[in-house]
Amino acid sequence: MPMKAVLFANTDWYLYNFRRALAMALQRVGYDVLLISPPGPYGDKLRALGLRWEPLPMQRRSLNPLRELALLWYLTRLLRRERPMLVHGFTIKCAVYGSLAARLAGVPARVNAVAGMGYVFTSSHLKARLLRPVVRGLLRLALDGPSARLVLQNTDDVELFRSAGLVDPAHIRLIRGSGVDCAQFAGISRQASEDGVPRVLLASRLLWDKGVGEYIAALRQLRSQGRTVHALLAGTPDPGNPAAVPESTIRGWVDEGLLNWLGHVDDMAGLLGSVDIVVLPSYREGLPRTLVEAAACGLPLITTDVPGCREVVSDGVDGLLVPVGNSDVLAQAIERLQDQPEFARRLGDAARRKARTQFDERIVIQRTIAVYAELCDMPADSDESSV
The missing domain is CATH 3.40.50.2000 (Glycogen Phosphorylase B;)
Structure with missing residues (x-):
């Protein structure tokens, strides 16, 4: 039975433009891949490539507690239905929600890729400053644990997460970017x-x-x-x-x-x-x-x-x-x-x-699959031509 992985992003545009090569490479090395994001025009483009994609009832800017709890419950039920071995979340909100839902659904492994610290950590606006300690606490909960890995894209962010105590440094992996052909x-x-x-x-x-x-x-x-x-x-x-x-x-x-x-x-x-x-x-x-x-x-x-x-x-x-x-x-x-x-x-x-x-995207994909292999007891594919 193929290993199943769920890739979760906050837009279908991101999945199509930044992670479709990863999804297709995962299929070629034996993974069953499901892509999830809020609805948008790129979902059909992903399906046209032979990839599974499902829309989520997610609003990126929502701060409504009831709506956010409903989204978390929706994600949890979806993961219980799909029973993946691994959930890979992109951006801070997807990392937090995907990881919390994965914990509730009993998903064995969690990978989170945070490309920069996002609005909450970089803005000086009052709303961002008020949200910062809440998000920091949620990140600790989401990123913690031996079955989780945090993928960061630059050395500054690696040092930032280490110094902030948001994650065990042994669980951080540096992969520079999402890859370019x-x-x-x-x-x-x-x-x-x-x-x-x-x-x-x-x-x-x-x-x-x-x-x-x-x-x-x-x-x-x-x-x-x-x-x-x-x-x-x-x-x-x-x-x-x-x-x-x-x-x-x-x-x-x-x-x-x-x-x-x-x-x-x-x-x-x-x-x-x-x-x-x-x-x-x-x-x-x-x-x-x-x-x-x-x-x-x-x-x-x-x-x-x-x-x-x-x-x-x-x-x-x-x-x-x-x-x-x-x-x-x-x-x-x-x-x-x-x-x-x-x-x-x-x-x-x-x-x-x-x-x-x-x-190059071949380097990024190989290193990402190697992170999956750490958690899922599946050998990393070292043949560059396969990706």
Whole structure:
């Protein structure tokens, strides 16, 4: 009988874009896989790939105790019905709810992947500060125990969880990112700008803490200096996140002539092949996939010297690091890459080499399956070609 694993995320978009390769690799090495998330348009895309996916009655921003208890009970009943050997939760809310439900349902093993500390731990808003001790206590309950493993994406978060006493350090595993098919991105053909003006891209969920405001301020500064760049913004506001940038604000920037807003982009390889510089002035990350994809394309990167981002970029080696919240230095970094194309090319070449050796999805999938094998008494598959 095949080993059954449940992968639980807070959006079907996340499962499709970040974990479908893992789910399909698990199937190939003998797992029966069930994907669960709130409903959305990507559920049918997952099913079209031959994966099982079920929607959940979950609201990401809900703080209603009755609704949250109902969700926990729903998850518990689902896990009792499915009887998996392992539940793997992604993001803090899914880690907490998935682990609590797994305990109640008698699931033998729990794996939790927390990509960054999330709104509750990074925001200074009153609501976030009030929720912090509650979430901290729930995390201890969810992450504790010999049959649990916590997967973190960067060394800063490893140290943070260790120092906070949220989990036994022996149960922490470092796996850098969710993995990128580097061969797909390395194989794209880069298109030269027709007018020779560099094309600069910020691609992310449109949240203030992704550094969108600093990007806009840097573009204004460049324009005030008579600099010309083709600035692009890809992504959509996330209404489930309190830090979402209002769409009206974005349209105002477009009307101001600062940038071209592309909205949601499915073909990231095609988009990255059409730009010259990628920036991500984020306040904190787990490990940003956009930077890894851009690195795999051989693009020069500019990002902030913060957890997650500095896992991808070493300053002056494979990209440029700038202080968080500093639009002046961000503008100067864009100027430097514009004025020094040979330096920019060297950074991009080094970024490509690093992406292939550290962040390729084959590496991530193998290490994830090895974590499962620790808990489920199933041998880890060491044949790289199988994943």
